[in-house]
Amino acid sequence: MKSGSKRLLVLAITVMLLTVFASCNVLKSIGQISPDKKLSEQELARLITEAVQSEASVNDSYSKIPESQLDGVSYTAFSEYVSILRSMSQKHGEVDSFRILGDEASEEYFDSIMEFNDNIKSFDSYGDLDVVELCYSDDQNKDLADASFVIKITDDGSYSLAGSYITDTILTYDFISHYFSMISIGNTDALSAILSPTYSSEIYIDSVINAKAEYIIDYYNLKVKSELADYEITCFTPVLVSYKIPKTIDSDGVSVVPHEVDLMVDKSGMFCLMDEIPVTYTEPVYLYSEGEKTLTCGSFYTYDSIKALLGEPLYTILPDSVDHTYTGSDDSVHDVYVVIVSYNGLILRFDAEYGVGSEGEWGGILTSALLYETTAPAPYSFNSDVTIGMNMAELLLIYPVLDEYGFVYTYEEADSVYKLTPEFDENNNINKIRFSLETDT
Numbered sequence: 001m002k003s004g005s006k007r008l009l010v011l012a013i014t015v016m017l018l019t020v021f022a023s024c025n026v027l028k029s030i031g032q033i034s035p036d037k038k039l040s041e042q043e044l045a046r047l048i049t050e051a052v053q054s055e056a057s058v059n060d061s062y063s064k065i066p067e068s069q070l071d072g073v074s075y076t077a078f079s080e081y082v083s084i085l086r087s088m089s090q091k092h093g094e095v096d097s098f099r100i101l102g103d104e105a106s107e108e109y110f111d112s113i114m115e116f117n118d119n120i121k122s123f124d125s126y127g128d129l130d131v132v133e134l135c136y137s138d139d140q141n142k143d144l145a146d147a148s149f150v151i152k153i154t155d156d157g158s159y160s161l162a163g164s165y166i167t168d169t170i171l172t173y174d175f176i177s178h179y180f181s182m183i184s185i186g187n188t189d190a191l192s193a194i195l196s197p198t199y200s201s202e203i204y205i206d207s208v209i210n211a212k213a214e215y216i217i218d219y220y221n222l223k224v225k226s227e228l229a230d231y232e233i234t235c236f237t238p239v240l241v242s243y244k245i246p247k248t249i250d251s252d253g254v255s256v257v258p259h260e261v262d263l264m265v266d267k268s269g270m271f272c273l274m275d276e277i278p279v280t281y282t283e284p285v286y287l288y289s290e291g292e293k294t295l296t297c298g299s300f301y302t303y304d305s306i307k308a309l310l311g312e313p314l315y316t317i318l319p320d321s322v323d324h325t326y327t328g329s330d331d332s333v334h335d336v337y338v339v340i341v342s343y344n345g346l347i348l349r350f351d352a353e354y355g356v357g358s359e360g361e362w363g364g365i366l367t368s369a370l371l372y373e374t375t376a377p378a379p380y381s382f383n384s385d386v387t388i389g390m391n392m393a394e395l396l397l398i399y400p401v402l403d404e405y406g407f408v409y410t411y412e413e414a415d416s417v418y419k420l421t422p423e424f425d426e427n428n429n430i431n432k433i434r435f436s437l438e439t440d441t
Helices: 002-031 041-053 055-063 075-090 103-114 163-185 188-195 206-223 303-310 392-398
Strands: 095-100 128-136 148-153 232-236 240-249 256-265 271-274 287-289 292-295 300-302 315-317 324-327 333-343 346-353 363-372 380-382 409-413 416-424 430-440
Touching: 041 055, 041 075, 041 095, 041 128, 041 148, 055 075, 075 128, 075 163, 075 232, 103 128, 148 163, 163 188, 163 206, 163 240, 163 256, 163 271, 188 206, 206 240, 206 392, 292 303, 300 303, 303 333, 333 363, 363 380
Parallel strands: none
Antiparallel strands: 095 128, 128 148, 232 240, 240 256, 256 271, 287 292, 287 380, 300 363, 315 333, 324 333, 333 346, 346 363, 363 430, 409 416, 416 430
């Protein structure tokens, strides 16, 4: 009897242990091991959509995707990806469905992104992709970009998550998010490191990139009125993540306008930040001679006053033909001539009239001043610090975002537009600088 009882007890314990182990395996299979049957594209899109709809559904959705259709996407990556899509969707409203775009519409979607820049990385490495748009029961902001994700079409014609597409999208998103974070806390050193891949040319020495970082931080502190949480994602892909900042102060200091920021991945795989900081230069430009302020475009000078300021010119060209005429307030017609005055390293151009000087000489408006290289150093500069021979990097230390505007310094005054335009030689040194009155309305 005792022996039989022991056998029964051992049998009972064995059955109990097997039951426990079996239960653990069942739980494990529910949480991690996906079913063998592959999901259709509709089923896969539905699971992703449900994960976007609710954070509570993320684990359940992920666990229902067979391992063969995960394409190497970890739970962490899946969770972060759908979380970003959820934040995009919240500005629209409640997600209630999805729409799988046809081949033509998907191709148009990718083509529209590739049109952003000639040097943008191609989508080819991510395989054959379908685009799925999220839909909303009551879209509260139809002006916002649609939130969308992709599904990969595998070689055997089945469907899966797009592994490298998802992980690369998160990487690009995290990079631009870090950019905004460093701006918000004013971390110039970290921001400089973020900007470095974008500004890899030899002219962008550390001090130039640091000056840019400081300028960007100042702009966001002074001009950006939207909270970071209110920034709107307008494009969410591995090769391009774009934001619209809804409220920034315009150059007039009053108007509120949106501001766009893009992070592109170029063909070499480098991150390229594109944050064109609006600039309104207000400082007038003056010609300096021997360190002294002398002339500025748009002002009236006579031949006598030019000589008093700069000395006797090398030569003066006084044409006989009229360049144009204008009608005065008393209906009198005035003949205007183009007068050229030259010094060593400096050429001045005037729209002038005769008979206005002390001895009937000419006088008129200075419309342009050109500095150029000479064998002997010339004493001229603009605003005492922009000179012939200056390197492009030195110029950027004075005007940190001038490169974003083609190295043209532009300002407006009294309904006129003035431009300071340097030209550079093969070593990125200034060999000409033109200051001109562009319009006079």
